[in-house]
Amino acid sequence: MSSFTCTLAAAAPATSLISLGPVDIAIVVIYFLFVIGIGLYLKRFTKTGNDFFMAGREMTAWIAGLSFISANLGALELLGWAGAAYQYGILAVHWYWIGAIPAMLFLGIVMMPFYYVCKTNSVPGYLQLRYGGGTRALAAICFAVMTILMSGINMFAMAIVMRVVLGWNLHLSIWVSSLTVGLYVGLGGLLSAIFNEVLQFMLIWLGALLVPILGLYQAGGWNGMVHKIERNVANGASYVHAWSTLGHFSTNPMGINWVGIVFGLGAVLSMGYWTTDFLVVQRVMAAKDLRSAKMAPIIGAAFKMFVPFIVILPGLLGLALLPMKLYPQNYVQAHPAQHLFSYNEVLPLMLVRYCGPGLLGLGVTALIAGFMSGMAGNISAFATVWTYDIYRPMINSRAGDAHYVAMGRWCTALGVLASIATAYLAMHFQSIMDYVQALFSFFIAPLFGTVVLGMLWKRATKAGGFWGLLAGTLSSIAMYLLVKFDPPLLRYIALSDRAKPMADDMFRALWCFLIGVAVTVIVSLATPPVAAGELRGLVLGCTDIPSEKRYPLIHRPIFWAVLIFAGLVVLNILFW
Amino acid sequence: MKNNANSIWFLIGILLFIYGVLIAAAGIYGWFVPPAHPVELWRLHAGIWWGALLFAMGLFYIIRFRIK
Numbered sequence: 001m002s003s004f005t006c007t008l009a010a011a012a013p014a015t016s017l018i019s020l021g022p023v024d025i026a027i028v029v030i031y032f033l034f035v036i037g038i039g040l041y042l043k044r045f046t047k048t049g050n051d052f053f054m055a056g057r058e059m060t061a062w063i064a065g066l067s068f069i070s071a072n073l074g075a076l077e078l079l080g081w082a083g084a085a086y087q088y089g090i091l092a093v094h095w096y097w098i099g100a101i102p103a104m105l106f107l108g109i110v111m112m113p114f115y116y117v118c119k120t121n122s123v124p125g126y127l128q129l130r131y132g133g134g135t136r137a138l139a140a141i142c143f144a145v146m147t148i149l150m151s152g153i154n155m156f157a158m159a160i161v162m163r164v165v166l167g168w169n170l171h172l173s174i175w176v177s178s179l180t181v182g183l184y185v186g187l188g189g190l191l192s193a194i195f196n197e198v199l200q201f202m203l204i205w206l207g208a209l210l211v212p213i214l215g216l217y218q219a220g221g222w223n224g225m226v227h228k229i230e231r232n233v234a235n236g237a238s239y240v241h242a243w244s245t246l247g248h249f250s251t252n253p254m255g256i257n258w259v260g261i262v263f264g265l266g267a268v269l270s271m272g273y274w275t276t277d278f279l280v281v282q283r284v285m286a287a288k289d290l291r292s293a294k295m296a297p298i299i300g301a302a303f304k305m306f307v308p309f310i311v312i313l314p315g316l317l318g319l320a321l322l323p324m325k326l327y328p329q330n331y332v333q334a335h336p337a338q339h340l341f342s343y344n345e346v347l348p349l350m351l352v353r354y355c356g357p358g359l360l361g362l363g364v365t366a367l368i369a370g371f372m373s374g375m376a377g378n379i380s381a382f383a384t385v386w387t388y389d390i391y392r393p394m395i396n397s398r399a400g401d402a403h404y405v406a407m408g409r410w411c412t413a414l415g416v417l418a419s420i421a422t423a424y425l426a427m428h429f430q431s432i433m434d435y436v437q438a439l440f441s442f443f444i445a446p447l448f449g450t451v452v453l454g455m456l457w458k459r460a461t462k463a464g465g466f467w468g469l470l471a472g473t474l475s476s477i478a479m480y481l482l483v484k485f486d487p488p489l490l491r492y493i494a495l496s497d498r499a500k501p502m503a504d505d506m507f508r509a510l511w512c513f514l515i516g517v518a519v520t521v522i523v524s525l526a527t528p529p530v531a532a533g534e535l536r537g538l539v540l541g542c543t544d545i546p547s548e549k550r551y552p553l554i555h556r557p558i559f560w561a562v563l564i565f566a567g568l569v570v571l572n573i574l575f576w
Numbered sequence: 577m578k579n580n581a582n583s584i585w586f587l588i589g590i591l592l593f594i595y596g597v598l599i600a601a602a603g604i605y606g607w608f609v610p611p612a613h614p615v616e617l618w619r620l621h622a623g624i625w626w627g628a629l630l631f632a633m634g635l636f637y638i639i640r641f642r643i644k
Contacts, residue, residue, distance in 0.1 A: 023602040027595060034591055041583075063584060195584045202588055210626060214617050356615045358602035358623050362595060 017165045017341075017348050024361025031203070031365045032180055035196050035372065039184030042192045049401045052189030052408050053121060053384045054286050061292040063198055065299030068283040069307075070197035073204055074374025076157055078311055078367065082350075083343035085315025086326055088254045088502075089229075089239025090575060091246075092315065093308045098266040101568045103274035104301035105561045107284070108294045111275050113545045114455045115285060116293045118537045122285075123278040123451070124389040130454040130538050131465030133393065138469060140389035142443050143278060144382055148415055151378035152422020158371040159423065165348045166364065174423050177368065181375045182416035186409050190286060190384070193376040197283070200369035201303075207366025208310040211347070214354040215317035228320035239319065242575040248498075255500025264506025268513040272448030279381045290546060294557035301564050305571065311347075318346040322353075375419070383411040442480070445509040446472025446516035453520050456540050458532070464524030472516025479508045589637025592630045600627025 020028070046052045059067070084092040120126045124143065128136035159173035184192045219225040230236035238245045238252050245252035246261060274280060274297075287293035318326070324341060326349075332342045341349060351363040387407050396403075450469040453460045483490050483504055491497035494507040535542040548556045603623025611618075 021602075023598055027598060030591070030594060034587075038587060041587075195587075198584050199588050199591065202592070206592070206630060210622060214620070214622060217620075218617060353616050354622065356603070356606055356611065356618065356623050358599035359626060362599060 017345065018352055018360060018364065020166065020361060020364065021357045023358045024364065027358065027361030028365050028368065031368065032176075035184050035199070036180060038195055038199070039187035039192045042188030042195060046187075046189045046191055047405070049387075049404045049408070051191065052405045053388065055189070055191040055194055057286055058288045059194060059283075059286045059292070059296075061287060061295035061299055063194060064283055064287040064292060064296035066201045066303070067194040067197040067286075068280055068296055069300040069303050070201040070204070070373045071280050071283055071377030072374075073201065073307065074154065074370050076154055076161075076371070076374070078204070078208065078370050079161060079344050079347050081311045082315040082318075082347040083326075083345070085312040086318045086346045087315075087328075087343045088252075089319075090242050090312065090316060091252055091254045091256075093242055093312045093575070094261050094265060095270075096304060096308045096312070097242075097568055097572060098261060099270040100274060100304050101301045101564065102266060103270040104297040104304065105565060106271060107275045107281070108297040108301075108557055109561050111452070111455060112284060112293050112297065113290060114538060114540075114543060115281065116287075116290050117543055117545065120285075121388045122385055123276050123281055123447075124385060126451065126538070127454070127465070128389070128393070130535075131450070131460075132462040135450070135462070135466045135469060136389060137394070138466065139443075139447060140385050142473075144385050144390060146443065147279065147378045147382045147385070148418045149422050151375055151382070151415070152419035153426050154371070154374055154378075155419055156423035156426040161344075161348075161367070164345065165367075170427075174420060177371060178375065178416050178420055178423075181372050181379060182413055185376050185379050185383075186412040189405075189408060189412075190282065190380045193380040194283060194286060196376060197373045200373040203362070203369040204366045204373075205310065207362045207364075207369075208314075208347075210359060211350045211354055211363075212309055212313040212317065215314065215321060215350065219317060219320050225317060225320045229316065233319060236319075239316070240575075242572060244576055249494075249496045249500070249503065250498045254502050255498065256494075256503040256506060257496070260494065260499075260503050260506035260510075264503075264508075264510040267510075268445050268448065269506060269509040271452070272444035272446075272509070272513070276447045276451050277444065278385060279377045282381050282384060283377075291548065291551070291555075291557065295560070298557055298560050298564060302560075305564065305567060314350045315346050318350055322346070322349060379412055379415045379419070382415045383408045386411050386415075442473050442476040442512075445513040446476060449513045449516040450520060453517060454539065457524075458535060458539050458541055459524055459529055460520055461524040461527045461530055463527045464520040464522075467523045468516045468518075468520025471519040472512045475515045476508055476512035479511060483508075583641070583643055585637050585641035586643055589634045589639075589641060591634070593634030593638060596627050596629070596631025596634050598627070599623055600631060603627050 045056070050056055081092055081095065084095075115123075115126060118126060118129055120129060122140075124136045124140035127139050155174055155178055158177070159168075159170045162168040162173040163170050184196060188195070216222065216225065219228060226240050229239055233239055243258070246256070246258040249255050249257050284293055284296045287296050326341050326343050326346055329342045329344065332340045348367075351360065355363050387404050391407055391411075392399075392404065446469050449472055450465050453468070454465055479493055483493060488497075490499055490501075490504055493511065494503040496503075499507075532542055537543050548558070553559050600623065603621055603626075606623060607621055
């Protein structure tokens, strides 16, 4: 769910934005040594497949929750959404609030019991239990291929950022950072990935938090910042209201309306990402018991609610305080002689503005940590899905546990090399980056329909699940291609001739989800129902979910979920 | 692993402690030897108090979650 536009490659800067001093470099080097040290330390604890792929299923709710959110909080996420806040204003906050919190709470309260009780190792593993091998194979192969491609593309985009911001060599950035990730994930598996993600989460916050604190101080608080934005930007009031401008496509900078935000983003796209993307769900599955597995995404939601403070607010502060104007990436590329800055550079610009020696190193380390946490998430999820959902059922089902651990380690190395290859591919064929990002989005929304129907509707059959997922995915691809080759068609998909590209993703997700659900329902009703015995532990009504009444109220996940949801409502009203 | 569940917080403590020392030291040096091109709000000496915060957090994590 990154908004980062991966078109920086041609933007080779004459000079870098940031120049690091000896203390800054020491901080970055210590970080690299530390994450490798963690991998070496944890290798002794990863002996079995359960240790390597599922971190022994011994993570506390806090560790699983912080890892869950950190795997998503990549550097491109930080840079991209800070840039989106500069470009679209506070509307970008919807990708953190309505576009994440309800889905995370839904995962914790409604879906996690089924994932956890059936003891599956992965989301495709759940599909195998519920819908059979065909649906699992479709989801696993799509996920494995897309994960590696996305990992490589993110790696390339990050290397570009390092070149633009720090002046670092592109090849050095790609190889050093990806081999470091490969080393610590290969040594300690998911356990190492999770431990490093918790560390990275702390560094991201501590490295980025000074910017909004000092920015707000300089701007004269929230009101001072709003006043400056209204002075600096035409129609500035629309940049500081989250909902009041969403009545129509033409009244906000994003060109979207509330239907797209609420139903496309909130009800489908974010639900699909946060509840079925194995990259994030894997972290929660590693929790030590069901209550911890339910609490982990709820803890993640609590922190996610405040991430806009270090991502969206710096973008808004950039609008208020930066002396120069930032431009779209393609405009910057078209005018290299003018040495302009793009939206995506707002966060580094704000870092440079406030952070002196030492603090700058910490801020850059936060960006690197963000990149590594995202890549480690991709690599560890790929290793698990490949080994458990592709290699074991389709290629070699009779090997012992040690063989699968070795396969996981090899797979981690191969995944890193494949990611590097994808990064170089993207370097030569930049258009592939947009296509792969779109490809990934094709599977998210239909997969959510398939999984959620499987969990909540006993009548859904194996054929229904398979054909629903396939139909939803193909319809998403078809809608994407239609708009790609004939842009005016967007007005039919987004229901308005004033809709902008951002609305395309939201409405396409909504339609392909509905198509997938409709096909699943129709095919299921036309095929014989699955016997109740086969649905035990998989579906609502056939699963004994342990009661939480024995816990005091304050220890029950539902209590915290309600509290966080209430906080979400209050925040949205405050920034209406 | 169960006996080492706290080790992640301990390790984080070590890193924050080291970073706190480095950043605070850089901030104190900058106080006495002002840079030629100071950052915005340089007068607040953010490096010193942010470094002190990291130092204190690191120390807390090291003591609270020390590996026995």
